[in-house]
Amino acid sequence: MNKRLIPSMVKNEQLVERRRQQIIDGAVQLFTKKGFHKTTTREIAQKCKMSIGTMYEYIQTKEDVLFLVCEAIHEKMESRLRRTIKGHDNGFTLLKHSFRQLLKIMDEMRPLVLLIYQETKSLPKEQMKYVLEKELAITSLFEDVLEKGIQDGSIQLETHSISLMAHNIMVMGQMWTFRYWSLGRTYSLDEYIEQQLALLIRELKA
Amino acid sequence: MNKRLIPSMVKNEQLVERRRQQIIDGAVQLFTKKGFHKTTTREIAQKCKMSIGTMYEYIQTKEDVLFLVCEAIHEKMESRLRRTIKGHDNGFTLLKHSFRQLLKIMDEMRPLVLLIYQETKSLPKEQMKYVLEKELAITSLFEDVLEKGIQDGSIQLETHSISLMAHNIMVMGQMWTFRYWSLGRTYSLDEYIEQQLALLIRELKA
Amino acid sequence: MNKRLIPSMVKNEQLVERRRQQIIDGAVQLFTKKGFHKTTTREIAQKCKMSIGTMYEYIQTKEDVLFLVCEAIHEKMESRLRRTIKGHDNGFTLLKHSFRQLLKIMDEMRPLVLLIYQETKSLPKEQMKYVLEKELAITSLFEDVLEKGIQDGSIQLETHSISLMAHNIMVMGQMWTFRYWSLGRTYSLDEYIEQQLALLIRELKA
Amino acid sequence: MNKRLIPSMVKNEQLVERRRQQIIDGAVQLFTKKGFHKTTTREIAQKCKMSIGTMYEYIQTKEDVLFLVCEAIHEKMESRLRRTIKGHDNGFTLLKHSFRQLLKIMDEMRPLVLLIYQETKSLPKEQMKYVLEKELAITSLFEDVLEKGIQDGSIQLETHSISLMAHNIMVMGQMWTFRYWSLGRTYSLDEYIEQQLALLIRELKA
DNA sequence: AATGAATGAGAGTTCATTCAT
DNA sequence: CATGAATGAACTCTCATTCAT
Numbered sequence: 001m002n003k004r005l006i007p008s009m010v011k012n013e014q015l016v017e018r019r020r021q022q023i024i025d026g027a028v029q030l031f032t033k034k035g036f037h038k039t040t041t042r043e044i045a046q047k048c049k050m051s052i053g054t055m056y057e058y059i060q061t062k063e064d065v066l067f068l069v070c071e072a073i074h075e076k077m078e079s080r081l082r083r084t085i086k087g088h089d090n091g092f093t094l095l096k097h098s099f100r101q102l103l104k105i106m107d108e109m110r111p112l113v114l115l116i117y118q119e120t121k122s123l124p125k126e127q128m129k130y131v132l133e134k135e136l137a138i139t140s141l142f143e144d145v146l147e148k149g150i151q152d153g154s155i156q157l158e159t160h161s162i163s164l165m166a167h168n169i170m171v172m173g174q175m176w177t178f179r180y181w182s183l184g185r186t187y188s189l190d191e192y193i194e195q196q197l198a199l200l201i202r203e204l205k206a
Numbered sequence: 207m208n209k210r211l212i213p214s215m216v217k218n219e220q221l222v223e224r225r226r227q228q229i230i231d232g233a234v235q236l237f238t239k240k241g242f243h244k245t246t247t248r249e250i251a252q253k254c255k256m257s258i259g260t261m262y263e264y265i266q267t268k269e270d271v272l273f274l275v276c277e278a279i280h281e282k283m284e285s286r287l288r289r290t291i292k293g294h295d296n297g298f299t300l301l302k303h304s305f306r307q308l309l310k311i312m313d314e315m316r317p318l319v320l321l322i323y324q325e326t327k328s329l330p331k332e333q334m335k336y337v338l339e340k341e342l343a344i345t346s347l348f349e350d351v352l353e354k355g356i357q358d359g360s361i362q363l364e365t366h367s368i369s370l371m372a373h374n375i376m377v378m379g380q381m382w383t384f385r386y387w388s389l390g391r392t393y394s395l396d397e398y399i400e401q402q403l404a405l406l407i408r409e410l411k412a
Numbered sequence: 413m414n415k416r417l418i419p420s421m422v423k424n425e426q427l428v429e430r431r432r433q434q435i436i437d438g439a440v441q442l443f444t445k446k447g448f449h450k451t452t453t454r455e456i457a458q459k460c461k462m463s464i465g466t467m468y469e470y471i472q473t474k475e476d477v478l479f480l481v482c483e484a485i486h487e488k489m490e491s492r493l494r495r496t497i498k499g500h501d502n503g504f505t506l507l508k509h510s511f512r513q514l515l516k517i518m519d520e521m522r523p524l525v526l527l528i529y530q531e532t533k534s535l536p537k538e539q540m541k542y543v544l545e546k547e548l549a550i551t552s553l554f555e556d557v558l559e560k561g562i563q564d565g566s567i568q569l570e571t572h573s574i575s576l577m578a579h580n581i582m583v584m585g586q587m588w589t590f591r592y593w594s595l596g597r598t599y600s601l602d603e604y605i606e607q608q609l610a611l612l613i614r615e616l617k618a
Numbered sequence: 619m620n621k622r623l624i625p626s627m628v629k630n631e632q633l634v635e636r637r638r639q640q641i642i643d644g645a646v647q648l649f650t651k652k653g654f655h656k657t658t659t660r661e662i663a664q665k666c667k668m669s670i671g672t673m674y675e676y677i678q679t680k681e682d683v684l685f686l687v688c689e690a691i692h693e694k695m696e697s698r699l700r701r702t703i704k705g706h707d708n709g710f711t712l713l714k715h716s717f718r719q720l721l722k723i724m725d726e727m728r729p730l731v732l733l734i735y736q737e738t739k740s741l742p743k744e745q746m747k748y749v750l751e752k753e754l755a756i757t758s759l760f761e762d763v764l765e766k767g768i769q770d771g772s773i774q775l776e777t778h779s780i781s782l783m784a785h786n787i788m789v790m791g792q793m794w795t796f797r798y799w800s801l802g803r804t805y806s807l808d809e810y811i812e813q814q815l816a817l818l819i820r821e822l823k824a
Numbered sequence: 825a826a827t828g829a830a831t832g833a834g835a836g837t838t839c840a841t842t843c844a845t
Numbered sequence: 846c847a848t849g850a851a852t853g854a855a856c857t858c859t860c861a862t863t864c865a866t
Contacts, residue, residue, distance in 0.1 A: 259842085
């Protein structure tokens with residue numbers, strides 16, 4: 001998956017996989033705590049319990065580590081979301097369910113989501129593009145849910161607004177992470193979920 | 207205003223004001239283009255047409271420049287918004303008007319808003335707090351509008367949702383900057399405004 | 413030959429011979445293109461189609477590779493030269509013939525000769541000494557030719573100048589490689605040969 | 619002169635001149651002793667008695683130091699040579715005189731000349747070109763002497779051989795440095811000069 | 825005999841900040 | 846009040862060599 005974008009000196013693919021996971025695990029801790037720029041490559045290597053030399057066998061630049069981290073976070077988020085967006089009688093109940101799930105995931109992954117949100121811009125062009133595409137892919141999961149609801153008549157929404165509404169939903173999720181400093185003072189997670197959901201329902205049941 | 211947070215070596219207050227404006231103007235150009243971390247103090251000084259030595263008479267650290275810039279951006283945004291949120295028969299029409307204005311301002315200041323959203327985290331604690339407070343202050347402008355609409359009966363919204371709705375409105379504005387890479391492909395500014403407004407109205411006229 | 417100077421971990425002498433030839437062939441390509449210092453051991457191993465581990469079974473340090481290469485080049489040059497310095501009626505015609513041959517060889521081996529000329533200094537003391545001795549041995553081939561010419565009366569040269577003249581001849585050959593950037597613009601190989609020969613003859617027929 | 623090729627961060631030109639001289643003086647000692655590649659920037663800075671940071675205010679890369687050094691050596695050689703190639707009754711006596719001078723200079727500057735001959739190849743393209751041009755300029759000093767001798771009848775040489783002969787003369791000079799390991803064992807400087815001169819005269823008085 | 829992952833000292837370079845002028 | 850040369854700690858990345866498999 002990331003082989004195209006990040007070549008490794010090491011040939012054994014399983015080893016590469018394993019070591020990169022090690023790197024990701026170490027880097028995530030540091031990046032979420034201190035940010036990408038204030039973390040040094042030496043610190044990362046130390047945290048992963050490998051020598052710098054070894055680390056650089058599996059990446060080419062410090063930005064590569066950031067990319068691996070962003071990719072892993074997105075991957076995790078997408079898979080958790082996909083697992084949860086399933087079944088249900090109609091689109092509307094599915095939407096309610098998946099919105100709640102989205103927010104639970106966002107809450108659990110709060111520092112990670114924040115990380116992506118704040119550091120994506122530090123990626124080189126091509127890798128940034130890749131990350132943004134992933135973001136869109138996740139957003140489109142909600143397009144599917146909305147579409148289903150429109151078709152089975154449980155959701156009222158004009159077709160040309162589907163994409164925008166999906167964006168809005170994702171952003172409502174991200175908001176909880178990047179405005180937590182304020183929202184978290186006023187609302188508990190459940191309060192936030194239910195109030196946003198109430199507003200959402202007004203839009204979709206008008 | 208920033209005197210408390212950023213002391214200067216220079217006594218003459220007017221001069222300080224003038225020089226800092228110079229610094230802000232230069233730094234904004236560089237920060238929006240290359241980001242905070244990839245901009246050097248030397249470059250900033252050069253862009254402001256002063257020596258580094260002189261620049262450091264008016265600030266203490268590189269982060270101070272970032273703070274000055276963030277503050278200036280917020281100041282500008284708030285004053286432009288305040289100027290526009292005035293008059294009107296009732297809260298509802300005022301809201302529509304001010305939402306449209308918000309987005310026009312966001313669009314014009316797109317790179318600046320993005321800058322705040324990406325680099326605020328690089329500020330030292332205290333200065334960050336100050337910037338976030340300003341963010342809240344701007345958000346509360348919309349609380350006032352909503353409140354007015356509720357009181358004159360032109361807006362239907364439960365009191366405990368006012369704050370959240372104000373946040374949502376601000377985020378809808380910011381979305382246009384930080385998701386422009388995707389939204390900008392699908393919608394023109396006016397399309398974006400009118401579609402978001404349509405959804406908003408459903409929530410407030412239910 | 414190089415066994416004394418460069419021990420190998422491997423016992424089978426024929427294998428050592430074969431592998432070292434492989435190393436030389438790969439290294440020569442890289443050294444002539446990028447120079448010794450800008451070539452990495454990894455690159456060399458890759459070019460030779462063996463692992464670094466294997467390569468290090470046959471050498472001890474990177475400098476050893478350089479030594480092997482220098483030695484091989486000298487060996488090749490000497491054997492080609494020896495093959496050609498034979499027969500002929502008298503010393504003078506032999507000299508003319510062998511000078512022409514020297515330059516043809518130098519021209520064909522231009523990048524290799526340049527390599528020796530530029531990188532010998534990077535060898536460790538003892539190996540450098542060995543290489544320089546080889547250089548002298550080749551030079552002395554021309555001493556023999558001159559001596560023959562003096563004895564048969566076809567060349568006029570004082571005995572104490574024989575060594576110097578041999579050096580001059582060798583340098584005339586090397587010049588063609590290390591001043592090729594200038595000489596090559598002005599003269600073709602044949603022109604260069606004939607003009608230098610004309611000057612040489614004036615010295616030896618005075 | 620080198621301002622075009624090596625920009626400095628420092629504006630005061632005299633200071634640049636002075637500091638660069640300092641850098642050259644320090645670097646020459648190290649380069650002649652250990653070679654360019656085995657000398658570190660830190661060692662250079664230390665030898666020049668400035669901090670690395672300061673040194674890098676006056677250069678951009680380590681190669682720049684090498685260039686400054688090569689340029690300085692050539693400059694010195696040229697000026698010393700120019701000063702000496704003057705006056706005299708006719709071209710022939712001038713040639714003899716200047717050949718002797720050339721060799722005295724080469725001998726005094728032996729390590730420096732060797733340095734140029736071994737490290738020029740490590741320069742980046744453009745700077746290498748510049749250095750080689752300088753080399754040609756020095757060579758052409760001898761073309762002028764030969765031309766003078768031909769015109770006043772004191773030297774017999776075909777016009778189309780002037781350039782080649784000038785090259786030969788330069789190379790005879792350089793030989794003394796890069797074959798000193800052998801020539802120095804057999805000849806004293808004066809012996810070398812006089813014997814080479816004797817051969818030269820045979821060519822030019824035929 | 826062959827492999828290639830692991831190592832870490834050390835390389836070149838940058839840049840926020842200071843302070844003598 | 847203005848200047849800009851000086852500083853050096855700290856950064857990212859490289860690569861010759863080793864050694865367990």
